Amino acid sequence: MSSAVVSTSAAFGRPFIFDSKAVPEVSLPSEPAEGQGRPPQRVRPAGLASADPRLAHITPASRLDIRPAPEMVSSGVPAIDALTGGLPRGCLTEICGPASSGRTTLLLAALAAATRRGEFCVVVDASDALDPYSAAAAGVDLDRLLWVRCSESSPQKECSPRGHRDTEKNSLKNQIQSQSKNQENRLEQFLRATDLLLESGGFGLIVLDLGDIPPLAARRIPLTTWFRFRRAIEHTPTALLAIEQHAIAGSCSSLLLHLGSADDQMLRTEQTAAERQKNAAHGPSTSLRVNSSRGSPVVENQKATEGRKKICRVEQSVIDFPFVAPTHAQLLTGLDITAELIRSRLDRKPARSVMFATKTAWAG
Amino acid sequence: MPFACIYVPNFPVAAALRAEPELQARALAIVEGKPPLEKILAVNEEAVRLGIAPGMTKAQAELCSEIALRPRSALQESAAHAALLDCAQSFSPCVEDAACDTALLDLAGMESLFGSLPEISRAISNLATTLGLAINVAIASNPDAAMLAARGLCGAGTPFDKLRAGFARVTVIPAGKEAEQLGPLPVEVLFANPHAEDDQKKAAASLLETLDRWGIRNLRALAALPEIALSERLGQEGLRLQQLARGGASRTLIPVEAPLVFEEAVELEHPIVLLEPLAFLLNRLLEQLCARLGSRALATQELRLTLELENFSLRNQPSKISNHQFVRTLRLPQPMLDAKVFLKLLQLDLNAHPPGAPIVKIHLAAEPARQRSAQGGLFLPPSPEPEKLELTLARIASMVGENNVGAVELLDTHHPEGFRMRRFLSEAPRKNEREKASDLAVEKSAVTALRRLRPPLRVQVTLERSQPVRVVCAKKKEVQGEVLWKAGPWRASGDWWEREAWSRDEWDLALQNGEAVSFCRLVHDLLGGGWFVEGTYD
Numbered sequence: 057m058s059s060a061v062v063s064t065s066a067a068f069g070r071p072f073i074f075d076s077k078a079v080p081e082v083s084l085p086s087e088p089a090e091g092q093g094r095p096p097q098r099v100r101p102a103g104l105a106s107a108d109p110r111l112a113h114i115t116p117a118s119r120l121d122i123r124p125a126p127e128m129v130s131s132g133v134p135a136i137d138a139l140t141g142g143l144p145r146g147c148l149t150e151i152c153g154p155a156s157s158g159r160t161t162l163l164l165a166a167l168a169a170a171t172r173r174g175e176f177c178v179v180v181d182a183s184d185a186l187d188p189y190s191a192a193a194a195g196v197d198l199d200r201l202l203w204v205r206c207s208e209s210s211p212q213k214e215c216s217p218r219g220h221r222d223t224e225k226n227s228l229k230n231q232i233q234s235q236s237k238n239q240e241n242r243l244e245q246f247l248r249a250t251d252l253l254l255e256s257g258g259f260g261l262i263v264l265d266l267g268d269i270p271p272l273a274a275r276r277i278p279l280t281t282w283f284r285f286r287r288a289i290e291h292t293p294t295a296l297l298a299i300e301q302h303a304i305a306g307s308c309s310s311l312l313l314h315l316g317s318a319d320d321q322m323l324r325t326e327q328t329a330a331e332r333q334k335n336a337a338h339g340p341s342t343s344l345r346v347n348s349s350r351g352s353p354v355v356e357n358q359k360a361t362e363g364r365k366k367i368c369r370v371e372q373s374v375i376d377f378p379f380v381a382p383t384h385a386q387l388l389t390g391l392d393i394t395a396e397l398i399r400s401r402l403d404r405k406p407a408r409s410v411m412f413a414t415k416t417a418w419a420g
Numbered sequence: 421m422p423f424a425c426i427y428v429p430n431f432p433v434a435a436a437l438r439a440e441p442e443l444q445a446r447a448l449a450i451v452e453g454k455p456p457l458e459k460i461l462a463v464n465e466e467a468v469r470l471g472i473a474p475g476m477t478k479a480q481a482e483l484c485s486e487i488a489l490r491p492r493s494a495l496q497e498s499a500a501h502a503a504l505l506d507c508a509q510s511f512s513p514c515v516e517d518a519a520c521d522t523a524l525l526d527l528a529g530m531e532s533l534f535g536s537l538p539e540i541s542r543a544i545s546n547l548a549t550t551l552g553l554a555i556n557v558a559i560a561s562n563p564d565a566a567m568l569a570a571r572g573l574c575g576a577g578t579p580f581d582k583l584r585a586g587f588a589r590v591t592v593i594p595a596g597k598e599a600e601q602l603g604p605l606p607v608e609v610l611f612a613n614p615h616a617e618d619d620q621k622k623a624a625a626s627l628l629e630t631l632d633r634w635g636i637r638n639l640r641a642l643a644a645l646p647e648i649a650l651s652e653r654l655g656q657e658g659l660r661l662q663q664l665a666r667g668g669a670s671r672t673l674i675p676v677e678a679p680l681v682f683e684e685a686v687e688l689e690h691p692i693v694l695l696e697p698l699a700f701l702l703n704r705l706l707e708q709l710c711a712r713l714g715s716r717a718l719a720t721q722e723l724r725l726t727l728e729l730e731n732f733s734l735r736n737q738p739s740k741i742s743n744h745q746f747v748r749t750l751r752l753p754q755p756m757l758d759a760k761v762f763l764k765l766l767q768l769d770l771n772a773h774p775p776g777a778p779i780v781k782i783h784l785a786a787e788p789a790r791q792r793s794a795q796g797g798l799f800l801p802p803s804p805e806p807e808k809l810e811l812t813l814a815r816i817a818s819m820v821g822e823n824n825v826g827a828v829e830l831l832d833t834h835h836p837e838g839f840r841m842r843r844f845l846s847e848a849p850r851k852n853e854r855e856k857a858s859d860l861a862v863e864k865s866a867v868t869a870l871r872r873l874r875p876p877l878r879v880q881v882t883l884e885r886s887q888p889v890r891v892v893c894a895k896k897k898e899v900q901g902e903v904l905w906k907a908g909p910w911r912a913s914g915d916w917w918e919r920e921a922w923s924r925d926e927w928d929l930a931l932q933n934g935e936a937v938s939f940c941r942l943v944h945d946l947l948g949g950g951w952f953v954e955g956t957y958d
Contacts, residue, residue, distance in 0.1 A: 133866050155898045156938040160869035160958035174801040176846060187955065188828040188839045190869040198828045202844045204816055205824040207874065249816045249825075256812040258804030258846070267871065267958065293802050393866075414866040 132165030175260025598667020603640030
């Protein structure tokens with residue numbers, strides 16, 4: 057019925073207003089009763105309810121309240137802000153991508169921006185993967201960050217790699233079983249903790265980190281759960297951000313970003329392994345030369361593209377001078393990340409992408 | 421100058437009823453003494469109807485099956501006394517602790533704060549009801565008249581007859597009408613001092629007998645006696661009593677500073693085994709504590725729960741302080757005053773740390789603290805409510821472990837996991853202008869982040885000229901493959917002076933596994949000799 061009305065109005069170029077004065081007559085398609093056919097009834101819209109009492113509770117779309125656009129906050133990365141307008145408050149934003157695609161970088165940038173605004177933030181860490189030093193280096197105010205670590209083992213045992221020799225002795229079957237059980241436990245903890253935090257309220261940004269959860273396990277989270285999360289933050293100043301390998305929230309997310317390394321395509325198109333190695337993407341944007349007088353590396357800032365071309369030279373320098381090696385900061389600066397806007401319910405624009413580079417702020 | 425008197429009639433029974441309000445409708449008798457010579461000390465109205473009277477032996481009282489017998493509890497009485505003083509202190513700074521069941525307060529100047537005298541007396545009565553006490557309030561122009569009026573509402577010996585006769589629990593005696601109002605009271609109220617010693621009691625009994633012989637039954641008759649004749653027969657004590665009966669005695673209050681001790685306790689007739697009935701009792705104690713704290717405009721930041729256990733035989737319980745006590749201390753980040761929140765926090769804590777034996781006595785103490793003050797603002801960023809947040813964190817901690825939720829504090833060390841978890845506060849220190857300016861000046865460039873693998877993954881590494889060229893990991897395919905690019909090693913060590921010494925070489929690798937490229941941090945444990953992938957750059 058409604059499609060007939062819309063098509064009529066559209067044909068005449070009129071606005072779709074259910075008003076008895078503006079639209080004098082409409083045609084109601086009648087359902088032919090069994091055994092007898094009836095011609096279409098022509099009734100006035102004012103008499104819609106009287107004609108069919110089932111229509112009495114229907115509110116015309118034109119009279120519905122217009123949902124206000126959500127407030128957008130900075131994601132901490134200007135390129136992303138330019139692409140999406142920022143992160144929407146009261147909505148779910150999904151950031152997906154494979155490992156080493158820059159998800160955590162963007163996550164920490166968003167946390168840093170939120171804590172700079174004076175907001176309190178939460179990271180619900182399904183795989184206990186957050187590195188506090190990276191967070192501090194990204195500018196996150198750790199006093200304003202609540203970290204929920206969904207893990208089974210105690211942090212003391214995790215500190216030393218040597219503490220896990222015993223687990224290596226277990227059989228592979230037992231390991232797989234315990235891993236799947238641990239994942240289930242973690243996901244259960246993750247969902248319950250998220251529910252509690254959303255109910256508590258008062259946080260500016262809640263980050264759900266499912267980055268290391270395998271897609272098969274992550275897809276077990278029912279869509280109704282994501283719907284519940286979205287409803288919990290609706291009309292609140294909380295921005296909900298989920299990090300995962302593949303999009304799993306479906307239509308519950310208002311914004312979906314896909315991250316990938318800027319050079320993935322280049323790597324795929326390269327033919328030989330030698331060339332791949334030569335163009336080893338995400339290479340440093342700086343080149344090194346050894347200062348012979350002091351025996352320590354000196355950094356020359358150059359453009360990222362030039363840095364990639366000189367990757368072999370850098371590597372050679374490292375090999376030749378292993379104990380005067382450059383720092384993490386010098387070698388890991390200039391990782392290019394491509395962010396692709398897959399879906400946005402806030403701004404109906406075609407899918408597009410943007411690229412931004414990262415730097416490393418710590419020294420090895 | 422008006423004075424008020426707050427009197428708790430039948431104090432031992434009132435203290436027991438405050439701890440167990442469900443006994444209100446039952447016959448209750450308080451027992452005192454050492455077995456088997458226990459005697460009834462006090463009874464309530466229902467018990468009087470059943471024929472139970474003070475002075476009977478416990479065996480005699482037990483013949484009545486409907487009566488509830490409770491031992492006299494000094495802790496309950498001291499808590500009730502403290503609640504009485506809290507009630508008085510919340511209306512006047514000048515309070516005299518006249519007896520364990522009586523408090524006198526100076527109401528001079530309080531009318532501008534709390535309203536007229538009847539309004540003040542009603543407010544006192546309401547607050548006492550909130551604190552679990554049924555009281556009599558009397559206001560008069562001098563303290564002794566107020567005390568006589570308050571005690572007279574429930575005169576010694578015949579308390580319940582008086583109440584049934586229609587006496588109000590709240591009385592305001594206008595100035596100049598003390599003798600008229602106090603006249604109908606029995607002369608026994610002049611000697612109703614629970615702290616009287618034996619000699620004083622004997623003297624009082626002798627005086628009462630004399631007055632009874634004279635036919636003096638109430639204060640009006642005593643007040644009408646000629647002063648000189650009374651002085652000749654009873655001396656100065658007789659004149660003092662007559663002054664009291666006329667409501668003309670005048671004295672100054674002896675103010676006390678009530679100690680800020682907030683403790684409540686309940687002794688159980690039968691030991692509790694389950695946490696659910698324990699929560700029921702805890703709720704009652706917490707409500708009483710919160711009411712007392714609220715009457716003094718205070719909150720609490722620390723709750724200490726002491727459970728006395730039966731057949732205590734716990735193993736590996738660090739929180740025990742003796743063989744028969746189980747102590748849990750609940751420390752809050754901010755002062756709070758919400759009994760429901762406290763109850764839930766205690767429940768969660770006891771779920772995580774059960775007592776391990778039946779409970780026979782519950783003692784709950786609150787450390788008083790000033791209530792927090794905060795200035796809200798329309799344009800301030802949102803922050804979680806402290807009560808809700810504390811409850812949420814406790815619930816999450818019960819799921820993931822206490823050490824797995826909170827804020828991070830970085831330690832002054834080069835250890836890769838050099839941090840510790842601490843309590844998350846919803847009131848982070850505010851930044852000054854300089855720090856804000858430095859924040860704004862932060863370069864808006866994303867920083868490459870490391871995702872840690874906890875625990876680190878043991879991997880097999882193929883080396884060429886001491887350089888890793890291939891990494892194999894059975895557990896995680898993302899961190900294995902040919903080494904496309906590498907940087908390192910960076911050698912780090914520390915804590916060599918302790919047993920947890922560590923020494924390692926770190927490599928940054930780009931690994932190609934099929935079409936995918938991943939970046940990871942490879943660690944060579946120099947002390948243990950293994951290779952581990954510590955995390956991935958993401």
